[in-house]
Amino acid sequence: MKEFTGHVGYSVRPSERRKGYAKRMLAKALDFLKSFGFDEIGVSCIPSNEASKKTILANGGEYIETVFLECDQVDLERYRIRLN
DSSP states (O other), X not given: OXXXXXXXXXXXXXXXXXXXXXHHHHHHHHHHHHHTTOSEEEEEXXXXXXXXXXXXXXXXXXXEEEEEETTTTEEEEEEEEEOO
């Protein structure tokens, strides 16, 4: 997980999208992980998922690289979020 998918996953019901819920869910997850002593977390998304990219970037995500996840035959964009 550390090398590909990351520490956090989230999903928003289609009828509730574009309301800021994902941004707030990720922010709450970051607070939770920080309380456990994490200083940096990884999160990833499929390159075509613009909404997820925006969510990650809005929460301080820094692009690392794009990797190919062989078991699922899909590219993933990897991001790092520093918890200061």
